[in-house]
Amino acid sequence: MTKQNTRFILFSLAIAGFFGGAALISQPTPIVLAETPDMQEKEKTDSIENLVTATLANGCFWCTEAVFRELKGVHSAISGYSGGRSKDPTYKEVSTGLTGHAEVIQVKYDPQEISFEELLEVFWKTHDPTTLNQQGADVGTQYRSAVFYHNDEQRRLAEEYKQKLDDSGAFSNPIVTEITKFDSFYPAEDYHQDYFALNHREPYCRRVIQPKLKKFRNVFHDKLKTRKEIAAMEETEAEAKNPDEVDWKNVNWKAKLTREQYHVTTEAGTERPFKNEYWDNKKPGLYKCVRCGLPLYSSETKYESGTGWPSFFKPIDVKNVTEHSDRSFFSVRTEIRCARCDAHLGHVFDDGPQPTGLRYCMNSAALNFQKAEKPAQEKEPAETP
Ligand SMILES: [Zn+2]
CATH class of the missing domain: 3.30.1060.10 (Peptide methionine sulphoxide reductase MsrA)
Structure with a gap:
C-alpha cells in the first residue's frame, strides 16, 4: 500500500x-x-x-x-x-x-x-x-x-x-x-x-x-x-452503441431528455432564437441527434443565417433525415426529422446558400455537438490522464 x-x-x-x-x-x-x-x-x-x-x-x-x-x-x-x-x-x-x-x-x-x-x-x-x-x-x-x-x-x-x-x-x-x-x-x-x-x-x-x-x-x-437507475443509465449508453437493436418508437423520452429537448424533439417545439446552445458555435465537429446519436450535420456545412438558430446547407447524408409536410402556422413548411428515431429537428427552406440553396434551420435542443477528433498522433491516451 x-x-x-x-x-x-x-x-x-x-x-x-x-x-x-x-x-x-x-x-x-x-x-x-x-x-x-x-x-x-x-x-x-x-x-x-x-x-x-x-x-x-x-x-x-x-x-x-x-x-x-x-x-x-x-x-x-x-x-x-x-x-x-x-x-x-x-x-x-x-x-x-x-x-x-x-x-x-x-x-x-x-x-x-x-x-x-x-x-x-x-x-x-x-x-x-x-x-x-x-x-x-x-x-x-x-x-x-x-x-x-x-x-x-x-x-x-x-x-x-x-x-x-x-x-x-x-x-x-x-x-x-x-x-x-x-x-x-x-x-x-x-x-x-x-x-x-x-x-x-x-x-x-x-x-x-x-x-x-x-x-x-x-x-x-x-x-x-440505485441499481435500477444505473442500469437505466447503462442502457442509454448501450443504446448509443447498438442503435439498430433499439426500439426507438417505444423509448421513454420524457425520462431521458431535459424538458426543452423533449419539447422540441417530441412535441415539435421551437426553441428561442439566439438563446440556444449552438446558433453561434463555430467549432469543427459533428452535430448528432440528441435522442439517438445519429450524425446529422457537419460544421463544414454550417453557416451564419442570421436567424439565431444553427443553420446548415445540407445534412451529412440525405438518408439521415426525413422530410414531412408541416401545415401549422397557416403555411406549408417542410419539417425535418431524424431518420432513425423520428425526433423533430427543425425545418428546411429554399433560401440557403450555394451549392444547395437550402437552409436546414435546426433546434440546438435537438442536437448534440461532438467536437472534432484530434489528429491521430494525439489520440492514443497516455498511461495516466
Ligand atoms: Zn435520432
Missing part, C-alpha cells in the same frame, strides 16, 4: 469519525443562484432544465468522472479542462502543465436531489487536497485540487467547507485546494469521456480507479444511484 492510499483511508475514517458521516451536510436544498449579470446568460440554459453546473478538479479526470456519475441527482459528468490561459486546448497541450488548465469534470446536477455541499463532500473525500499540484503518481498543475465556482453561493460554500475541514484536523497538512471563479470549460477529447466505464479492464483502471471507486461506494452508499 502506498503512502497516498494509506492517507486516503485514514482521511475517510477521520472524516467519518469527526463528522459522524453527515454532520457537515444538511439535507439537499435547492441552491438559490446568486448570479452576477455576466453569468446570467451562461446559466440560462441550465435554469430551463432545472439543472445546476459544478466544475471540480481533483486529479485524473478518469477517476473523478467515474465517481461522480454514480451519484444520485447527477445527470451528467463530462471530463474536460478549466482554469487555463489558452483557448480550446488539446489533451496533449494540457498534459505539458504549461497551459494552466486543470483536468476537471463538469457536473450537471439536480439541486432537488443532491446539494452542492454534498458534491463538495464527495469531492474532498475522494482525493488528497493537501498535496500541491499532485495526486498520487500524477504530478503537474493539471492535477491540482480546485473548485471553480459558478456563483457567489458556490464560492461561499466551498470556502466554508474548506475552513471546516482545515479546523477539524482531519489532515495533518493544510488544504491547498484552489477556489477560483469559473471562467471556461473545454470538454476533453472523446476518448476521455466515460473512460472507466468503457475501459475498466485496462491496467490504470484496475490499479487506480477501481480501488478508489470501491472506497467511494462504501463511504457514500446512501448517495448512489
Whole structure:
C-alpha cells in the first residue's frame, strides 16, 4: 500500500469519525443562484432544465468522472479542462502543465436531489487536497485540487467547507485546494469521456480507479444511484452503441431528455432564437441527434443565417433525415426529422446558400455537438490522464 492510499483511508475514517458521516451536510436544498449579470446568460440554459453546473478538479479526470456519475441527482459528468490561459486546448497541450488548465469534470446536477455541499463532500473525500499540484503518481498543475465556482453561493460554500475541514484536523497538512471563479470549460477529447466505464479492464483502471471507486461506494452508499437507475443509465449508453437493436418508437423520452429537448424533439417545439446552445458555435465537429446519436450535420456545412438558430446547407447524408409536410402556422413548411428515431429537428427552406440553396434551420435542443477528433498522433491516451 502506498503512502497516498494509506492517507486516503485514514482521511475517510477521520472524516467519518469527526463528522459522524453527515454532520457537515444538511439535507439537499435547492441552491438559490446568486448570479452576477455576466453569468446570467451562461446559466440560462441550465435554469430551463432545472439543472445546476459544478466544475471540480481533483486529479485524473478518469477517476473523478467515474465517481461522480454514480451519484444520485447527477445527470451528467463530462471530463474536460478549466482554469487555463489558452483557448480550446488539446489533451496533449494540457498534459505539458504549461497551459494552466486543470483536468476537471463538469457536473450537471439536480439541486432537488443532491446539494452542492454534498458534491463538495464527495469531492474532498475522494482525493488528497493537501498535496500541491499532485495526486498520487500524477504530478503537474493539471492535477491540482480546485473548485471553480459558478456563483457567489458556490464560492461561499466551498470556502466554508474548506475552513471546516482545515479546523477539524482531519489532515495533518493544510488544504491547498484552489477556489477560483469559473471562467471556461473545454470538454476533453472523446476518448476521455466515460473512460472507466468503457475501459475498466485496462491496467490504470484496475490499479487506480477501481480501488478508489470501491472506497467511494462504501463511504457514500446512501448517495448512489440505485441499481435500477444505473442500469437505466447503462442502457442509454448501450443504446448509443447498438442503435439498430433499439426500439426507438417505444423509448421513454420524457425520462431521458431535459424538458426543452423533449419539447422540441417530441412535441415539435421551437426553441428561442439566439438563446440556444449552438446558433453561434463555430467549432469543427459533428452535430448528432440528441435522442439517438445519429450524425446529422457537419460544421463544414454550417453557416451564419442570421436567424439565431444553427443553420446548415445540407445534412451529412440525405438518408439521415426525413422530410414531412408541416401545415401549422397557416403555411406549408417542410419539417425535418431524424431518420432513425423520428425526433423533430427543425425545418428546411429554399433560401440557403450555394451549392444547395437550402437552409436546414435546426433546434440546438435537438442536437448534440461532438467536437472534432484530434489528429491521430494525439489520440492514443497516455498511461495516466
Ligand atoms: Zn435520432
